[in-house]
Amino acid sequence: MQSLQLLFTDFLRTFKDSKGNFKYRDRIREMIIKERKSLLIDYEDLINYDPQLIDVIEENPDIALQAFSESIKELVRQENPDYAQKVYKFYPRLNGWIKTTPIRGIRSDHINKLVLIEGIIVRATPPRQKLFKAVYLHTLPSGEQHEFEWPPNPNEELGDELEKPTYCPICITSLEEEGVSKGRLARGSFKLLIEKSKYRDWQLIVVQERPEEVPAGQIPRSVEVVLTDDIVDVARPGDRVSVVGIVRLSKGSKRSTKPVFSVFIEANNLIVAQRFLEELKLSPEDEEKIRELSKDPLIRRKIIASIAPTIYGMWDIKEAVALLLFGGVPKIAPDGTKIRGDIHVLLLGDPGTAKSQILQYTARIAPRGIYTTGKGSSAAGLTATVIKDKQTGEYFLEAGAMVLADGGIVCIDEIDKMRDEDRVAIHEAMEQGTVSIAKAGIVARLNARASVLAAGNPKHGRYIPNLGLTGNINLPVTILSRFDLIFILKDIAQIERDRSLVRYVLETHETLANVEPEIPPDLLRKYIAYARKYVKPRITKEAQRLIEEYYIELRKKSAENPEAPLAITTRQLEALIRLAEAHARMKLKNKVEAEDAAEAIRLMNSMLEMVGLDIETGDIDIDTIMTGKPKSMREKEITILNIIKEAVASDESSRACIKLSRLRGEAEKLGIDEHTLERIIRNLKKMGDIYERRPGCFAPVD
Incomplete structure (x- = not known):
C-alpha cells in the first residue's frame, strides 16, 4: 500500500493537462478554498499516466482508494495543515469511467470489485447520520476513567452494527508490559459518548435498470446503493444516474442461517444526468x-x-x-x-x-x-x-x-x-x-x-x-x-x-x-x-401577429354577441405557441417564423372543428372540451331547472314535484326533444340540482 500511495501522490503532484497546468494541484487548492472533502479524478488522466492503475483500482478498490485518500490528505497537509487536521477523510471521486456493468449482469465475480452501473433512482431514504468512529468512556472498578476511539485502528471504521469494545486500548498500552490479558482489560463499564463520536451523512437509494434497456418480457432489476458524505442527497427519485462503486455482500437478518446473500453497491461517486439529452452520446x-x-x-x-x-x-x-x-x-x-x-x-x-x-x-x-x-x-x-x-x-x-x-x-x-x-x-x-x-x-x-x-x-x-x-x-x-x-x-x-x-x-x-x-x-x-x-427558438413578430389575428378572430364573435359561445381560451393560445416552437425545432431553427405559426394554427383549427363543435349550432365552442358541455346545452339545463323550481314553488304541498309527462310537454314547447331532455335530467341529478322525489316526479334540491 505504501508504494501505491507514493504512486498516487506522484500522479496528483506531477500530472499536467493539455495546457501544461498542474491539474490536480489546482483542484486540491480549489477543494481547500471551497472546504470540500472530495477530489474528482478523471479516468482518462489515469490512463495517460499509467494504464495499470485502472486495473489496480478495479481489482483492489479498497486498498487503492484508501491509498488515494491518504495521498490527497498528504498534499492537503502540505498546502494547509489546519484543514488537513480538520477533515477526517478525503475522497477520490472517480469520474468518466467507461466500463459499464449492467445491473442484471452483477455476479459473484464482482464482489469487492469496482463497477460502473447506470440506471434510474426509484427509491431514496431521507439522509441519515451514520456513526463511523465511536468514542467510549472506560470506567475501571478503581474509578479511573479513559476516553478512546473505537475501532482503535485509524484506518478502521464501524460496520453496519454498533460494536461494543472488547478491551480498552489505553489500558492495554499502559499495562501490556505487565502481561495483563485483554480479558481483564475489558473489566469495568464502557459508555458511548454520543456527542464526541464521529458521524457522516448516509443515504440508501435503489437504482433500477432504464426502461429502454430491459429485455423484452423481463422485469426491470434493481440494486441498492449506499451513498455517504458529500454525495448524499444530490439526486432524487426519477433522476437518471451513473454510479461508480464497490460491490458488497449484504449480511441480511441476524436470524437467517441461509448461506445466500444479496449484494449492494457502496458508492464512490454518483453522477446525475441533468437532462435525458445528455445520456445520448452525440459524437x-x-x-x-x-x-x-x-x-x-x-x-x-x-x-x-x-x-x-x-x-x-x-x-x-x-x-x-x-x-x-x-x-x-x-x-x-x-x-x-x-x-x-x-x-x-x-x-x-x-x-x-x-x-x-x-x-x-x-x-x-x-x-x-x-x-x-x-x-x-x-x-x-x-x-x-x-x-x-x-x-x-x-x-x-x-x-x-x-x-x-x-x-x-x-x-x-x-x-x-x-x-x-x-x-x-x-x-x-x-x-x-x-x-x-x-x-x-x-x-x-x-x-x-x-x-x-x-x-x-x-x-x-x-x-x-x-x-x-x-x-x-x-x-x-x-x-x-x-x-x-x-x-x-x-x-x-x-x-x-x-x-x-x-x-x-x-x-x-x-x-x-x-x-x-x-x-x-x-x-x-x-x-x-x-x-x-x-435549439431554443424565439417567436418572431410575424409569427406573433399571425397567432394574435387567429385568436382575436375566433373570440370576436363572443365579444360582439355575449350570447355566443367562446371558441378559444388562453389555454389553447399557449398550446399554439408550444406547437409553433416545436415546429421550428423540427427544422433546428432558432426563430419561430410565420410558417411555423401557420402550421400550428392549422392543427389547432383541425382539432377544434373535429371535437370543439356544438352539434346543435354548428359553432366552435371550446366549452365542449373545457367544461364537457357546449353553451347551448348549459342554457337548456338552466331552463329545465327553472321550470322544475317554478312548478314546485307554485305548489303548496309539502311533497310537491313535477311529473315527467308535464316536463316533456314544457320541453317540447321550447324545442327540446325527448332524448335531450333525458340527458338534461340525468346531468341535473348527477350535479345534485334535482332529485326524484318519487318515480317519474322531480323536485329541486333545497
Missing part, C-alpha cells in the same frame, strides 16, 4: 450528420413519415406526435411561475385504428419513453408513493412512470379504463410538470416534466358524433382540457381510401424487411435529442 460525426439533415428542404415531411412508417396515412396525427417529441420551450416567468413546454396529445378512436401501435412506436423512438396502460396503472404507479422497507423499517420514496419519464414521453394506452382516483393523480404532472407527495413524514415535490401521449376507446364501442367528445369517452373535463391536441380516429368506409389501405398493408406484409423509415430510428432519436438540447 462530432453525429452532430455533423444532424446539421446536414436539417438543411434538407423536405426534413419536416421526412420526420413525419418516419413516425410509425408501417401505419398507412394519419398524416396530421403523425405530425402531432412529431411535435410532441420535439416539444416547446419551457419558460419561467419573473415571479417564478412555470410555463410548460411539454405537448400533450390524446387519440380517441374506434377499435382497430392503430392507436396502440402509434403509442408503442413513439415510446421506442423517444430518447426517453415509457409505455403503460390505464388498466394496469395506479395513482402510485403513475406518480410516486412512499413505501416501508421490511428489513430496516425505513420509509422510501418510490417514483412512478411520470417521474421516471421526466424530460421524456409517457404513453398511456386505454386511459379511459383508469379508475377515477388514479386518473386524478396526473393532473398536477400534466400542467405543472411536478408530482407533490406528503406521506409518512416525507414531504417532497418531484419533477415530472413529461409529455403525455394517451389513447382511449369510445365508451359505446364506436365514436358517436351526436354525443360530442365528453359523451364518447370516460374522461373528466379536467383531464381533457389539459391536452393540447385531441384527435378522433373514425373507421369510416370509403372505397378509394380502403383500396389504398389494403394495398399498403399487403405490400408491407410482402416486403416487411424493406419497410424502412425515411430517417433511421437511431438517427431520428439523436436528432430529437440534439434539437431539444441546443
